[in-house]
Amino acid sequence: MIEPPLIRVEGLVKRFGPFTALNGVNLDIYRGEVHALLGDNGAGKSTLIRLLSGFHRPNEGQIFVGGHPVDFRSPRDATRAGIGTVYQELALNPLMSVTRNFFMGRELSVGPKPFGFLRMNEMNRITHNEMIKIGINISDPGQAVGTMSGGQRQTLAIARAIYFGAKVLILDEPTSALGQRQQMEVLKTIVRVRERGDIAIIFITHNELHSKLVADRFTFMALGEVIGRGSNSELAGDEIRRLMSGGTAINDLAFELESARKQV
Ligand SMILES: Nc1ncnc2c1ncn2[C@@H]1O[C@H](COP(=O)(O)OP(=O)(O)OP(=O)(O)O)[C@@H](O)[C@H]1O
Numbered sequence: 001m002i003e004p005p006l007i008r009v010e011g012l013v014k015r016f017g018p019f020t021a022l023n024g025v026n027l028d029i030y031r032g033e034v035h036a037l038l039g040d041n042g043a044g045k046s047t048l049i050r051l052l053s054g055f056h057r058p059n060e061g062q063i064f065v066g067g068h069p070v071d072f073r074s075p076r077d078a079t080r081a082g083i084g085t086v087y088q089e090l091a092l093n094p095l096m097s098v099t100r101n102f103f104m105g106r107e108l109s110v111g112p113k114p115f116g117f118l119r120m121n122e123m124n125r126i127t128h129n130e131m132i133k134i135g136i137n138i139s140d141p142g143q144a145v146g147t148m149s150g151g152q153r154q155t156l157a158i159a160r161a162i163y164f165g166a167k168v169l170i171l172d173e174p175t176s177a178l179g180q181r182q183q184m185e186v187l188k189t190i191v192r193v194r195e196r197g198d199i200a201i202i203f204i205t206h207n208e209l210h211s212k213l214v215a216d217r218f219t220f221m222a223l224g225e226v227i228g229r230g231s232n233s234e235l236a237g238d239e240i241r242r243l244m245s246g247g248t249a250i251n252d253l254a255f256e257l258e259s260a261r262k263q264v
């Protein structure tokens with residue numbers, strides 16, 4: 001039996017007043033793949049992600065998770081369905097410890113909340129182990145998140161989403177605010193998560209090289225529509241660049257001008 005996609009998006013339309021931000025988008029995301037979602041500014045990538053993570057509801061179309069139709073009424077619904085979104089802002093508190101950030105709102109305690117004692121040792125141990133699994137050795141999980149590098153923070157947010165049940169990880173431009181070395185940290189984290197084989201990653205980026213380095217498949221959007229798809233082996237760098245910028249390239253324009261010349 002063929003496994004259904006982890007996520008299927010069918011004919012999604014999202015309007016903001018008179019403006020159509022998504023105009024009938026179809027997309028399948030499979031277990032174990034890194035799927036790059038690319039497109040110029042305003043293409044509708046973040047809007048699509050907000051529908052998948054329960055922040056907006058579509059005007060038309062349907063989202064399926066594991067083959068079943070879903071109707072997310074809140075971000076919590078999406079989290080419960082196994083969709084974990086890591087935003088650029090990350091929702092981390094730099095003043096709090098790595099462990100407290102890891103558990104934020106889901107702390108382990110003894111006795112009834114809110115009066116019980118936190119099981120700090122156990123929480124520290126879990127945080128340390130989960131970070132090791134994903135390739136970062138935090139010697140002291142009691143240290144403040146503010147002391148970690150930007151790449152490590154991204155990794156912490158990713159490890160947290162996976163530990164709390166994400167089967168689909170959505171990363172909206174996780175490398176764009178980082179320096180070169182830290183970008184590599186995040187790419188390594190993506191590769192390690194991919195190696196597990198059970199999680200799908202939707203990776204939004206403007207960096208063609210990054211997508212080529214880690215993605216298995218690509219979907220290109222422009223003005224609210226999908227304008228191209230392909231696997232890593234099918235797509236050459238200049239084709240990726242062309243589709244990323246909305247499907248036009250200097251070569252296309254030159255070709256158009258050339259055919260215009262032939263017609264006169
Ligand atoms: N809440 C909103 N109200 C009105 N218009 C919106 C809203 N959210 C997004 N849009 C519009 O929808 C279009 C798509 O925006 P979106 O943020 O999804 O693009 P994007 O592909 O993520 O772009 P970028 O690469 O710049 O992040 C834009 O024209 C944007 O102005």
Ligand SMILES: [Mg+2]
Pocket residue numbers: 045046047
């Ligand atoms: Mg965006």
